[in-house]
Amino acid sequence: MAEEKLAGRPSRSTPHARLRRLEAVINPASGHVGPHSAEQIEAIAAEFGIAVRVAEASPRDIAPALKKAIGAAPDLVIIVAGDGTARMAADLAGPEGPLIAPLPGGTMNMLPRAIYGARSWQDALRETLAHGEVRTVSGGQIDNHTFYVAAIIGSPALWAGAREAMRFGKVGLAVSKARRALAHAFSTGVHFSLDGGPREKAEALTLICPLISRTMEDETALEAIVLDPHGAGEAVRLALKTMLADVIGDWRSDPAVRAQPCRRAEVSTRGRLPVLLDGEPEWLGSRAEIRFRPAAFRVLAPPLAAQAAPEAIIAP
Numbered sequence: 001m002a003e004e005k006l007a008g009r010p011s012r013s014t015p016h017a018r019l020r021r022l023e024a025v026i027n028p029a030s031g032h033v034g035p036h037s038a039e040q041i042e043a044i045a046a047e048f049g050i051a052v053r054v055a056e057a058s059p060r061d062i063a064p065a066l067k068k069a070i071g072a073a074p075d076l077v078i079i080v081a082g083d084g085t086a087r088m089a090a091d092l093a094g095p096e097g098p099l100i101a102p103l104p105g106g107t108m109n110m111l112p113r114a115i116y117g118a119r120s121w122q123d124a125l126r127e128t129l130a131h132g133e134v135r136t137v138s139g140g141q142i143d144n145h146t147f148y149v150a151a152i153i154g155s156p157a158l159w160a161g162a163r164e165a166m167r168f169g170k171v172g173l174a175v176s177k178a179r180r181a182l183a184h185a186f187s188t189g190v191h192f193s194l195d196g197g198p199r200e201k202a203e204a205l206t207l208i209c210p211l212i213s214r215t216m217e218d219e220t221a222l223e224a225i226v227l228d229p230h231g232a233g234e235a236v237r238l239a240l241k242t243m244l245a246d247v248i249g250d251w252r253s254d255p256a257v258r259a260q261p262c263r264r265a266e267v268s269t270r271g272r273l274p275v276l277l278d279g280e281p282e283w284l285g286s287r288a289e290i291r292f293r294p295a296a297f298r299v300l301a302p303p304l305a306a307q308a309a310p311e312a313i314i315a316p
């Protein structure tokens with residue numbers, strides 16, 4: 001635990017927020033955090049004359065540390081940890097809680113990349129304290145689980161492991177995980193209904209949040225992507241497009257893909273539903289309901305942050 005005394009410090013105004021008290025929660029064991037992150041946060045905050053209190057927490061202590069930080073009602077809560085912690089902080093803060101800054105401290109960094117672009121967490125923090133503006137972020141909810149980037153429902157969610165292995169150059173592991181994912185393809189499929197429409201069946205359904213959607217310019221709905229390859233050949237083609245999206249372009253242009261706006265949906269399958277929520281795998285029951293949340297939480301971030309391409313963030 002590293003602490004900075006909170007009294008007697010002047011406030012700092014960004015163009016859209018006055019900052020006097022900051023809380024920070026970090027997981028030093030997370031992907032890109034490191035053992036000296038507490039001191040780095042304190043030093044960056046000191047550049048702007050802002051008081052900060054930093055809590056270093058192990059994975060099992062993250063939840064109580066976040067609750068304490070958010071419960072203190074500071075002007076901003078900084079999070080430097082993995083994707084699961086970023087999503088937990090957004091859930092705890094909600095639209096009425098303090099501003100949060102979920103910085104890229106994990107491995108995939110799906111939500112941080114969507115908000116801050118391809119910055120290190122140190123650069124993102126410094127630019128946020130200098131030029132940060134308040135943004136309300138929308139999202140989605142599937143049963144009791146939230147997502148703010150995308151939800152991938154169905155067997156393509158199992159491709160996430162293969163794509164991550166490919167990203168880190170582990171070709172053998174990627175092939176092994178791809179074979180396992182392909183073995184589960186076409187076993188059941190997903191039945192779904194969008195906005196009360198007719199029941200349909202597809203291999204998978206992806207719900208993309210307005211935060212990264214290329215087509216939802218106004219934050220009024222999710223972008224529903226229906227993935228419906230016909231046969232193993234099309235499934236392999238679509239899988240390769242998602243795994244190599246950075247090289248070969250927008251995987252959503254594949255003929256096995258259909259897109260439309262959606263505010264609510266129902267999904268079901270014969271067994272359990274494999275789901276990828278902002279990069280985090282989950283298994284749900286055989287039925288689930290999805291709804292759009294127009295105001296989920298508020299962030300402080302630099303204006304016009306460069307975002308990663310949607311397919312680079314969400315493709316399974």
